[in-house]
Amino acid sequence: MASIISKLKELDDLPQKVDSEISNLEKHEKAVKSEAKTLEDLQQKSGNRFPGSDYHPSDRKNWMNGLDPQKIPINKIIWPGTHDSATNEIGIPDITRPFAQCQSLSIYDQLVLGTRVLDIRVQEDRRVCHGILLSYNIDVVINDIKKFLSETSSEIIILEIRTEFGHDDPPEFDNYLVGELSDFLIHQDDRVFDMTVAELLPKRVICVWKPSKSAPPKSGDPLWSSAYLKDNWIDNDLPWTKFQSNMKYLSEQPPVSNRKFFYRVENTVTPQANYPDVVIKSVTWRIHPYARLFISQCLSKDYVDRLQIFSTDFIDEDFVDACIGFTFAKIEGKA
Incomplete structure (x- = not known):
């Protein structure tokens, strides 16, 4: 009898719960629109121009070479990077892919476009993944990188590879990375941050390996530990909230001349499972157009x-x- 009464009460409370959920959805939709307008208004008021904003490289594939490797200190580069880089073929097209795909280009095509920081997640069997969804074997990523390196001479890449949350490390994965990239690896060394691109050549890859359980790389190793690549990611789909968070955390970092690690800002927002729009491309476009605004605000x-x-x-x-x-x-x- 008690269980029947409990079920009847749940049914009695259902309309109220539905009304509450609808109200939350409406509030969230208003918040998204309001925050998007805040960004647009700021861009209209302040503009998105900054020193160098009119510069367009004649060859994005070789843009470091075009700026002269001898003149480029590692700590003065604004490194263009991709979030969840190897997701161009993740999941099942038109079914699960829209909920996990963060990039439409292959790793090779991203590098040719000018990308110089890659964010790769793997699971136990060396397949690339994003959460529970899978893509190709890590060999595809490594082969794309090696192809790009063979076609260029002065481009430095920061390659971050981590074991996806909830998974075990691929066996002997550090040995695999060193074996595949040994000719190109820049060894873990604090002095790198005070060097120019030319001083690092012919080595070309700073490979950050972040295992879930295995021992992290040590000073002098061919691979770098995760302590050398930091960020402050927040799980949020509101564009102005993320924009402000990025600015706040950035303001708390030491100047690049005084720090011995790379710091990453991600111009992204993250779909939330409890709201209707969970397609990454449409959600991330709430903040995607405001990258230049972020740079101009950093300047101001x-x-x-x-x-x-x-x-x-x-x-x-x-x-x-x-x-x-x-x-x-x-x-x-000039900046």
Whole structure:
């Protein structure tokens, strides 16, 4: 009898719960629109121009070489990066892919476009993944990188590979990475941050390996520990909230000249499972168009000496050019 009464009460409370859920959805939709308008208003008021914003490299595939490797200190580069880089073929097309795909280009095509920081997640069997959804074997990523390196001579790549949350490390994965990339690996060394691109050549890859349980790389190792690549990711789909969070955490970082780690800002927002729109491309577009605004705001707030890695979903030429242009201005002493 008690269980029947309990069920009847649940049914009696159901309309109220439905009304509450609808109210939450309506409030969230209003918040999304309001925050998008805040960003648009700020862009209209302040603009999105900055020193180097008109710069467009003649060859994005070789943009570091175009800026002159001898003139590019590692700590003055605004590194264009991709978030969840190897998701162009993840999941099942038109079914699960829209909920996990953060990039539409292959790793090779991203590098040719100008991307220089890659974010790769793997699981136990060396397949790339994003959460529970799977993509190709890590060999595809490594082969794309090696192809790009064979076609260029002065481009430095930061390759972050981590074991996805909830998974075990692929067996002997550090040995695999060293074996595949040994000719190109820049060894873990604090002195790298005070060097130019030319001083690192012919080595070309800073590979950050973040295992879930295995021992992290040590000083002097061919691979770098996760302590050398930091960020402050927040799980949120509101664009102004994320924009402000990015700016706040960036303001708390030491200037690049005083730190011995890379710091990443991600111009992304994350779909939330309890709201209707969980397609990554449509959600991330709430903030995607405001990358140049973020750089210009860094300038106005005097955070120029803190911005370093700038990453995005669905990277495009405009995002890359913004990063390269600002790098050019810093090298020329205009920013």
